[in-house]
Amino acid sequence: MTDTTTEPSTATKLVAEALGTFLLVFGSISVALFASDFGTGPNGTSLGVGFIGVSLAFGLTLMAGIYAWGPISGGHFNPAVTFGLAAAGRFAWKDAPGYIIAQIVGGAVGTTLIVLIGVFGPGTWLADAQNGGFASNGYGEGSFGSPGGFGLGAAIIAEVLFTAIFLLVILGVTHPQRGTAGFAGLSIGLTLTFIHLASIPIDNTSVNPARSIATAIYGGPEALGQLWVFLLFPLVGGLLAGFLHRALFEAKGTVPPAPKTARVK
Structure with a gap:
């Protein structure tokens, strides 16, 4: 009988991380660029999906990636998640560089394929998307990345706070003993959705350096300067969040390794 409990190889885990990050970036940024503002219909009704649609796109693509590849790699798809899990004792620091590289590569492939689609787009669609920041994050009055014109301080506070909230939810729902493994992906995806609903007007929502790199490389000098x-x-x-969770919710600072069924984000 074939042993189905074999731990995936390091290479397999890295491929899973790259694929999950690719799905997250390609799916969500495609919605932001192609569908968020699609003009109006004959009766003047907007055909775009707006902030709500973009927020759902981030949550749904993350949820899909978690259920598809989370059992293989743990489903981080985000350097901040990798850092948070390592700080909480759920992930080995020595494995973090490989995961982060895989995430950055996966995200960059996602936006590169969007550019390739845009090459065959109507008129000046691609140039306009790049001149508009290519859905990059940003701050400051008049910035492409801050729809509400919020400044640097707001962006810093939002990124620290919302990322910490995100990690605290992840660490809670994936706890090896207290977590709800079957519903973890749903909880995590919905949390990312609410984070985007709240913070897109502030800085276009990052909470994920791999996502920010992926868009900034096509977003022009301002996007790269604020990256x-x-x-x-x-x-x-x-x-x-990782250190806080470990201090508050783990006995004596020890955290047992999460089983594959729980290590979904």
């Missing part, structure tokens, strides 16, 4: 905020502060939020 540091969306690399640093989601990682800070993830670390704070």
Whole structure:
């Protein structure tokens, strides 16, 4: 009889992380660029999906990735999640660099394929999307990345706070003893949805450095110039949540390894 409990190889885990991050970025950023503002119909009704549709796209693509590849790699798909899980004792620090590289590659492939679609788009669609920041994160009055014109301080606070909330939910629902493994992906996806609903007007919502890198590489100089905020502060939020969870909810600072059925995000 074939042994189905064999631990996936490191290479298999990295491929799973790249695929999950690709799905998250490609699916959600496609909605943001192609469908969020699609003009109006004959009766003046908007045909775009707006903030609600984009928020759902992030949550649904993450949920799909968690259930598809979470049992293989743990389903991080986000460097801040990798940092948070490591800080909480759920993931080995030595494995973090490989995961993060895989996530960045997966996200970059996602936006590159969107660019390839845009090459064959109508008129100046691709140039307009890139001039508009390509759904990148940002801050400041008039910034492409802050629909509400919020400044740097708001972006820093939002990224730390919302990423920390995200990680606390993840760590709670995937706890090896107290978590609800079958529903973890649903809880995590809905949490990312609410985070986007709340924070898209602030800085276009990162909480994920791999997502921010993927869009900034096609978003122009302003996007690249502001990228540091969306690399640093989601990682800070993830670390704070990991250490806080470990201090508050894990006995004597020890955390047993999560089973595959629970290690979904």
